[in-house]
Amino acid sequence: MAGGYVGSAAYLAFGGTVLDTFYRNFTPTQTGATVDQTSGADTAIKRLFTLKDGNASMTYRAETGTAGTPIWALMPIGASGTLEWGPEGTATSAPRAHVQAFLTAKTPPIIYNDVTVWQFSWEFDDVITETVY
């Protein structure tokens, strides 16, 4: 029977570091580039698909003290590793995606009257492998 799923089931990891305990939002985006191959007789733009690309972003509720420091330290800017996500968890046959990626941005805003939420961004260094657990 068809159904939906929610983020509480998700598995997320980067470079072997599990990130799903404190994540709030994870958004992987696949993109593709095209080139214009319109010729003189065409009446509309014709495109040729060329290279795949992608990026991902995550908001992550900051952890305090000794629990938080390793996550922040394990995520240095420029870090390269496997970014993996399983939106329905890691049960057998659940969908799994992974890709080599660079961590290209990390933002730690500090908010006076609320919990702090970090932001991380990656750029993919390969094609996403979509498989199952």
Add this chain to the structure above:
Amino acid sequence: MPVTALETALYTKLANTSALTTELGGTYVYNTNAPQNPPAKYVVFQYQGGGDVNDTKQRSRNVLYAVYGVAQGRAAAAAVDGQIDTALHLGSLTVSGWANNLWLARERDVNFTEQDSTGRPRHRIGGFYRAIIDED
């Protein structure tokens, strides 16, 4: 129960604040309701709303409590409120089963007057306090 644990922590914090109990003349701190023949000055705290945040797998709660001083005189109620404020605003609670007291702060003021069964005024002065706690 998280609510019980938080209320126990709130009671413990208030009842063990010596400046407050000295102001009251005893450990006159009550959850929700004061007894039928209350002391001249006392503290009442009441759950107002809130609950689980559900924004990460890590469980956290964000709740609001009204905490106010009650006395027949406005100045006396205000003095109790002052001690409550000193004890709670940007303070901390030790909540059993919950590791992190992320936030405890006053948000709104409460100030109104009632009449007791004999027609004498009872002033209630205090505030709404928001507590955000994080599980172990």
